[in-house]
Amino acid sequence: MxxxxxxxxxxxxxxxxxxxxxxxxxxxxxxxxxxxxxPAPATAAEAKPATATAAACSPDIGTFLPRGSDDGLPAIAPGDAVRAAELLGYVAQGAVRAAVTAPADGIIASGIPAPGTLFGHGDPVLTLETRP
Amino acid sequence: MIEVLFIPPAATVQDLGRDGYWSQGLGRAGVMDALSHSVANMLLGNDVDAATLEIPLTPARFRFRQAGAFALAGAACGATLAGRPLPRVWAGMADAGDVLELGPMTSGARSYLALPGGIDVPAVLGSRSTQLREGFGGLEGRVLAAGDVLRAASETLPLPPVGLSLTMPALRAAGAAEIELRALPSAEHGDFAPASREAFWTTPYTVSQQSNRQGYRLEGETLAYEASGELRSHGIAPGIVQVPGGGQPIIQLADSATMGGYPKIAAVIEPDLWRIAQARPGDRLRFRQVTLAEAALAARTQQEWLAGIRTQLEGFLTRQRGWL
Incomplete structure (x- = not known):
């Protein structure tokens, strides 16, 4: 199993x-x-062999809600540095918002999904560039 | 178990209040914002009446002496856990030694901190609320201070390893500059000058600096009371809008006295009291007259919203259990 x-x-x-x-x-x-x-995930790694990437994955089924709308947090954008376990956004179902968190310290390397984008459990939501 | 490292002397342990002693002159106490308090509890699977910590002034700092779940709801206050920013509504796990820090409030006026099973303080006269005037209930009947330790009433329930937040009702209607409060005309409404009644229902009132758990003093159009003779003292309740001699209204709130002799122009309906609790000095309020039937419907609607949140949270936990 x-x-x-x-x-x-x-x-x-x-x-x-x-x-x-x-x-x-x-x-x-x-x-x-x-x-x-x-998109082919390997391109970033090929261009910058000194870095690795890690995906922040969806913890639930639901629609994407960026951080910074009404939650008192500043919004995040590609290029921002984030810490491991930091909240990056939400996957929402009704009023319940499950947190999408950073799997490691890193830099946001992908775009932020559009609000309302549907994600399944385990789907990658954002990609971080991490420094191994 | 969490230890208070720093807190301004205004935070109190509260639940939904101590009902049933009004006739003996003992007020209700309890949370100012029952909605945020209830949501913080529900995020941990607690009963909505479990005790939370009401925090009206920041900065505040807490240290988790052992790993455990916690929830926050209410004002946006730049909260961080171990340096990582948290949204204004949050439930998640903290590791032993983690510091939870609440910074300056940027929107809203009170944050509620909940622990699994509620904050463990003894129930006195059927409630865990702090009765500040009388000095009992809550944590030794007083505001919290550095060095105090808050214990969770139940063993730490391990939340799924996913942090949770929630969409809350908006404090103001979209695009509105003022916080709208639905209210019923009260006993002496008809004794105010017609122009004053008109002004009360149509012009905004600003929350003054003299605002606390006992009541909020407002500033706006002066209200003229026209009846002659002295009023007898009457029973009053949280939400009552009194107008003392100066003509500027006062909204009585969670620590309201049980009796008062000022004329009463209106009563803010209970489902809107949380909006006052989250209003800051300088915020503008506007009163909207409703009927008793509309007030009853608003109360039902809010209870149904809370029940819906409970159902949605159960659905989330069921999905998470399926994936673990």
Whole structure:
């Protein structure tokens, strides 16, 4: 069986290597993982080999709400430095907002999704450039 | 368990109040903003009547002596946990040694800090609220000070490793400069000059610096009371708008006296008292007259909103459990 961490590691590896689908068979088990088509994730790493990237993933199913609208926080933008576990935005369902947090210290390397963009559990919401 | 490192002498432990002793001259006390207090509790799965810490003045600093869950709701005050910024409504985990810091309030006037199961203080006369005038309830009947320790009433419930926030009702209607308060005409409404009644319902009133848990003094059009003879003292309740001799209104609030002799022009409805609690000196209020039926509907609507939040939070926890 795969637990949540195994799946997250597999998905991260797929994203890092630009693999769109992955199928694993073993015994009576079959696992198929498919990622939505997106920009090739490797380009940033190729341009700046000294940095790595990490995705801030959605903790829930819902629509994106940027930070800084009515929550008393300053908005964030690409290029801003953030700390590990810092709140970057929300995935909201009704009034409940689940926090999208930074997986590591880093710089916001992707655009901020448009408010209302739909995300599933585990979907990457933002990409950070981290310094290993 | 959290330790107060620094706090201005105004924060008190409060729940929804001590009802039932009005006739003996004991006021209700309780939170000023029942909505933020209830939401902070619900984010931790607490009963809405669990005790929270009402913080009307910042900066304030707390240290978690052990890892635990906490929630914040109310004013935007640049809160940080271990240096990371938190939104004004937040529930999440803190590690042992983490410092929670509340900075200057930029919008709203009170923040509520909730702990799992509520803040553990003894119930006195059926409530954990601090009765400041009488000096009992809450934490030793007093405001908090550095060195105080607040204990959670229940074992720390491990929240899912996801921080939570919530969309709250807006303090002002979109685009409005003033905070609207729905109110009922009160006993002496008809004894004010017609022009004063007109002014009360149509012109804004500014919250003065003389504003605290007992009441808010307002500044605006002077209101002329026309009846002759001395008024007897009557029972009053949080939300009552009195007009003393100077003609400037006072809204009685959570620590209101139980009796008063000033003429009463109106009563702000209970579902809007939280808006006053979050109004700052200099903010402008506007009174809108409603009927008793509209007031009852507003109370039901607010209870339904809270029940809806509870349901949505349960849905979130169910989804999270499915993914863990």
């Amino acid at each position: 795969f637990d949540k961490q195994d799946l997250a590691r597999l998905l991260d590896a797929m994203r890092a290597h630009g693999v769109g689908t992955l199928e694993i068979e073993g015994g009576d088990m079959f696992l198929r993982l498919a990622l939505p088509a997106g």
